[in-house]
Amino acid sequence: xxxxxxxxxxxxxxxxxxxxxxxxxxxxxxxxxxxxxxxxxxxxxxxxxxxxxxxxxxxxxxxxxxxxxxxxxxxxxxxxxxxxxxxxxxxxxxxxxxxxxxxxxxxxxxxxxxxxxxxxxxxxxxxxxxxxxxxxxxxxxxxxxxxxxxxxxxxxxxxxxxxxxxxxxxxxxxxxxxxxxxxxxxxxxxxxxxxxxxxxxxxxxxxxxxxxxxxxxxxxxxxxxxxxxxxxxxxxxxxxxxxxxxxxxxxxxxxxxxxxxxxxxxxxxxxxxxxxxxxxxxxxxxxxxxxxxxxxxxxxxxxxxxxxxxxxxxxxxxxxxxxxxxxxxxxxxxxxxxxxxxxxxxxxxxxxxxxxxxxxxxxxxxx
Numbered sequence: 352x353x354x355x356x357x358x359x360x361x362x363x364x365x366x367x368x369x370x371x372x373x374x375x376x377x378x379x380x381x382x383x384x385x386x387x388x389x390x391x392x393x394x395x396x397x398x399x400x401x402x403x404x405x406x407x408x409x410x411x412x413x414x415x416x417x418x419x420x421x422x423x424x425x426x427x428x429x430x431x432x433x434x435x436x437x438x439x440x441x442x443x444x445x446x447x448x449x450x451x452x453x454x455x456x457x458x459x460x461x462x463x464x465x466x467x468x469x470x471x472x473x474x475x476x477x478x479x480x481x482x483x484x485x486x487x488x489x490x491x492x493x494x495x496x497x498x499x500x501x502x503x504x505x506x507x508x509x510x511x512x513x514x515x516x517x518x519x520x521x522x523x524x525x526x527x528x529x530x531x532x533x534x535x536x537x538x539x540x541x542x543x544x545x546x547x548x549x550x551x552x553x554x555x556x557x558x559x560x561x562x563x564x565x566x567x568x569x570x571x572x573x574x575x576x577x578x579x580x581x582x583x584x585x586x587x588x589x590x591x592x593x594x595x596x597x598x599x600x601x602x603x604x605x606x607x608x609x610x611x612x613x614x615x616x617x618x619x620x621x622x623x624x625x626x627x628x629x630x631x632x633x634x635x636x637x638x639x640x641x642x643x644x645x646x647x648x649x650x651x652x653x654x655x656x657x658x659x660x661x662x663x664x665x666x667x668x669x670x671x672x673x674x675x676x677x678x679x680x681x682x683x684x685x686x687x688x689x690x691x692x693x694x695x696x697x698x699x700x701x702x703x704x705x706x707x708x709x710x711x712x713x714x715x716x717x718x
Contacts, residue, residue: 376400385429386551387585398551411549412556419552426559429552431593434562438569439576441601442536444636447709448504449702450661454496456668458693463702465502467659468495470530470538471513481520483529491533505535506659507564508542508578508606508640517541518560527571535573539604539638540565542578554582558589576602576638579624587623591630601655603627603635607642617645625652646712658709663701667694673704681708 373388376397380386389398405415412422427433450467473484473491485491492499507517518541521527530538541564543557558580565575577600581587594600605624611617628635636655639645643658650656666673672686686697 382429382552382555385555385585385589387583387588389551390584398549402548402550412553413550414552422556426556426563429555429559431559431562434566435570437565437577437597437600438572438574439600439602440536440574442502442574444502444504444537444602444638444655444657445706446657446713447706448657448659449663449705450506450659451495451497451664452661454494456693457496457695457698459695460492460496460498461501461695461698461702462498463501463699463706465504465536466495466497467504467506468497469509470505470507471509471517474513474517474526474529476516476520481516481524481526483526485533487532488534502536503533504659505530505533505538506640507539508604511544514541514543518543518564521564521567527567527573530568531571531573537576537602538568538573539576539640540568540578542580542606545580545582547582551583554586558586562593576600576604578604578606579627581623587627591627594627594631594635598633601634601636602638604638604640605642606640607645608640612641612644614644617642618648621645621649621652628653643709643712646709647714650713656713663698663705667698667701670694670697671701672697673701673708675704675708681705 372390373383374390374396377383377386377388380388380397389396389401399414403411403413403415407415407417409416413419416422423429445464448465448467449461449463450469451461452469452472468491473494475482475484485494488503491497491503497503517526540561543560545554545557561578561580565577568575577590577593579590581590594603603624605620607617607620611620624637634654636657637649637653638657638659639649641660643660646656646658663673666683670686670688671683674682674684676682688694
């Protein structure tokens, strides 16, 4: 997110700033309507004044960067024009969906209600081409050893490198059509980075990139879930307008990992997500990427919740078994196996126990 040394130099609005306050320098900015303007303690300074070093030796999207015009053309401008409508089907999801990264060390297919797969685990750059190692849903289920009856979610959130690879090659290599062949129930849109110590143009650029990906995937027939990426109050307002315009969208996603795993930051984000739902005046289904520590609080605000994480998968791969006591407290204990022994039983047991613990936190099970 932002280093401690630069904590005061942040895009986040000051809690002491009046609701209508906007930095004086922002009044002349062409992006004021989309951005909302700076609202931190530096009342006279724009985001360029605060976060641009003007030497062009960075990869930020900034008017002072020599490739700024090229980057703006890359997204067709910052507005939402020339974008097709999103497509989303209302799929009923369980309270927990395990994220599976591969099918190694297993002989049988994992049989659970729903499974999440990271698309970048089968989309690879080979000889300069962005190719898929699966041809359709059948080959994907075989590769990752997933039951034919499990609902399939593709979770497009990731670190920067695979996201940038997808963005760079998706159109040339028609990646959207490849994903459509897999026929996922839902595809969670890419969460391009939203930093707090960059010019706002960089944030708006990355939000627009996600919206373009949503539009392209939808045009290919893929049911897409928007990832709510926001750093400023205006970002939340823009998402509200987007969701208000597209009432077919019921599922939204939010990544509670990395910076949002901190209690005060994650709790604030959860409050803003709830406010977004209230402003829309309709119930939303919240898909939490990680963030099981916030589940109890989330159940107070959302009637439909789903947690996606890879904890049972990673623990099983490291030969750990989940033990739950009568109060639901979890302990991961060593579970050594002989060389070459498959972990099918261990993974299924861990996924089942972990799901029951998540359900208990969500209030769906009672002792």
